[in-house]
Amino acid sequence: MDVSLFDFDLPEELIAQTPLKDRSSSRLMVLDRKDGSVQHRRFPDLLEYLQPGDVLVLNNTRVRPARLIGSKEETGARIEVLLLKPLGEDRWEALVKPAKRVKPGTVVQFGNGKLRAVVEREAEVAGGRIFRLEYAVSDLEKLLEELGKMPLPPYIHEELEEGERYQTVYSAEVGSAAAPTAGLHFTPELLRRAEEKGVRVATLxxxxxxxxxxxxxxxxxxEHRMHAEYYExxxxAAGLIREAQSNGNRVVAVGTTSVRTLETIARDFGEVRAASGWTDIFIYPGYEYRVVDRLLTNFHLxxxxLIMLVSAFAGTEFTxxxxxxxxxxxxxxxxxxxxxxIV
Incomplete structure (x- = not known):
């Protein structure tokens, strides 16, 4: 299947650079797979498409402020490091800019030496390095909160005034290099109204x-290979989803990350059950969904x-x-x- 099938023209001015003042004030395009219709609504109208007994599945990951601006100890040259994945024993996989200046043995310091990163070797990902971190405090996450910035995607060119706007209101488990952006539209009020309607909320x-x-x-x-990501x-939560399935209610996945977790578990265990591990599942047209009945997502690159996953759910032509x-x-x-x- 040719990758060019999933290309489209996008004027640069349509790439949102800043979040809206009100999280839930965004627009909502509704695709109906049965009749092929497209409706243009507002995000709070989502509640009209949910029924009592449906389960809304949210990804409660929290973005780590892992974009660090530091300098080489030897020369003072500016180096940017983005921590991606902990490997254990204070070793991390990270992206580096400019990578050509950061060779094995290089030491990069941050916050006047509060944090030091020693390059052990190159990583498989382009521009990647394996670092060993050195610090005197007991809590690395608190140190990153002090020294780090939000790792915004490269297509966002403006600084974020309020870091929490790149977190969902239900974020809890620190560990992501990027936000599960479909969830950014929810407010506590909107979630409360959903639960008052009888919608169950499950988090993963x-x-x-x-x-x-x-x-x-x-x-x-x-030919594409996905990077593995950790899930729990x-x-x-598994019980809520199984109950909805047995009662004929719908499983509504918020975001492609929720989809990938649920479909991984169903593929590996034959049902939705408590599980944790690493997934590199790649969903594209031809894939048969096992769990997800409805999908809430953003517009993708x-x-x-991500657009391939959506196309597998709604059909490539319709998407x-x-x-x-x-x-x-x-x-x-x-x-x-x-x-x-997508309903």
């Missing part, structure tokens, strides 16, 4: 890696694995038709953009 955790958002570089979809699903309509209707795209509900 999938720590998002940057590989999820990168355009596919291979010419053929089948509790017995309580051309030729990305690309909707994206063209979104461009014509001036929807806001990507992380801080508008939302799409």
């Amino acid at each position: 955790t999938l720590h998002v890696g940057l590989g999820t958002f990168r355009p596919v570089s291979a010419e053929s979809v089948e 699903l509790s017995e309580e 051309p030729k990305s694995t 690309l038709q909707a994206y063209r309509e979104a461009v014509e209707e001036r929807y806001r795209f990507f992380s801080f953009g508008d939302a799409m509900l």
